[in-house]
Amino acid sequence: MAETYDFLFKFLVIGSAGTGKSCLLHQFIENKFKQDSNHTIGVEFGSRVVNVGGKTVKLQIWDTAGQERFRSVTRSYYRGAAGALLVYDITSRETYNSLAAWLTDARTLASPNIVVILCGNKKDLDPEREVTFLEASRFAQENELMFLETSALTGENVEEAFLKCARTILNKIDSGELDPERMGSGIQYGDISLRQLRQPRSAQAVAPQPCGC
Numbered sequence: 001m002a003e004t005y006d007f008l009f010k011f012l013v014i015g016s017a018g019t020g021k022s023c024l025l026h027q028f029i030e031n032k033f034k035q036d037s038n039h040t041i042g043v044e045f046g047s048r049v050v051n052v053g054g055k056t057v058k059l060q061i062w063d064t065a066g067q068e069r070f071r072s073v074t075r076s077y078y079r080g081a082a083g084a085l086l087v088y089d090i091t092s093r094e095t096y097n098s099l100a101a102w103l104t105d106a107r108t109l110a111s112p113n114i115v116v117i118l119c120g121n122k123k124d125l126d127p128e129r130e131v132t133f134l135e136a137s138r139f140a141q142e143n144e145l146m147f148l149e150t151s152a153l154t155g156e157n158v159e160e161a162f163l164k165c166a167r168t169i170l171n172k173i174d175s176g177e178l179d180p181e182r183m184g185s186g187i188q189y190g191d192i193s194l195r196q197l198r199q200p201r202s203a204q205a206v207a208p209q210p211c212g213c
């Protein structure tokens with residue numbers, strides 16, 4: 001059956017190697033933890049249709065390799081992304097320290113308007129934590145990012161992270177802050193929206209007449 005949706009959003013999952021990007025994507029798409037996850041070679045892809053605030057949105061998600069040697073390949077996928085999950089591992093300060101560089105890449109190579117949610121992954125490994133919730137919240141606030149701690153293992157906050165990002169993009173479309181028709185916005189109209197857009201204004205404005213019988 002053909003998929004119908006109001007919008008399609010291009011999303012990226014970025015961050016240092018081993019932070020759990022592929023596992024987060026897998027948990028979101030398949031609803032289970034990906035056992036034996038290997039390093040991503042270049043870029044992998046997944047998609048899922050979700051319902052956000054009464055709208056159907058297809059999320060087209062690009063999971064990028066965190067390893068430095070793939071950086072030139074992965075960077076070529078950033079263009080025109082509407083949203084991103086910026087992932088670090090709460091048990092690895094090194095991955096947290098790299099966040100600023102990943103964010104600069106996202107804002108310069110994708111779009112300065114890209115909607116980013118910071119995800120402190122591996123929340124289930126709290127006893128091994130190296131980065132506190134508070135300091136990451138501050139980083140998020142200073143850099144105008146949304147923030148959640150997630151666990152791809154238990155599934156905690158995984159759905160929320162993707163949906164929060166999608167909801168924010170929809171709100172920005174509604175407020176006029178984001179224009180889906182701008183080239184490289186990372187947003188496309190789906191069939192449903194296109195049909196509504198193509199209806200003549202007069203047809204949209206006229207309320208259906210009550211039946212006289």
Ligand SMILES: Nc1nc2c(ncn2[C@@H]2O[C@H](COP(=O)(O)OP(=O)(O)OP(=O)(O)O)[C@@H](O)[C@H]2O)c(=O)[nH]1
Binds near residue numbers: 034037039154
């Ligand atoms: N405990 C725990 N382990 C996790 C979690 N997410 C991922 N892992 C483990 O972390 C390791 C790396 O996960 P990946 O999803 O492959 O990491 P990645 O960020 O995609 O790595 P690259 O592809 O190299 O960029 C794997 O051994 C996973 O099993 C989590 O939420 N909790």
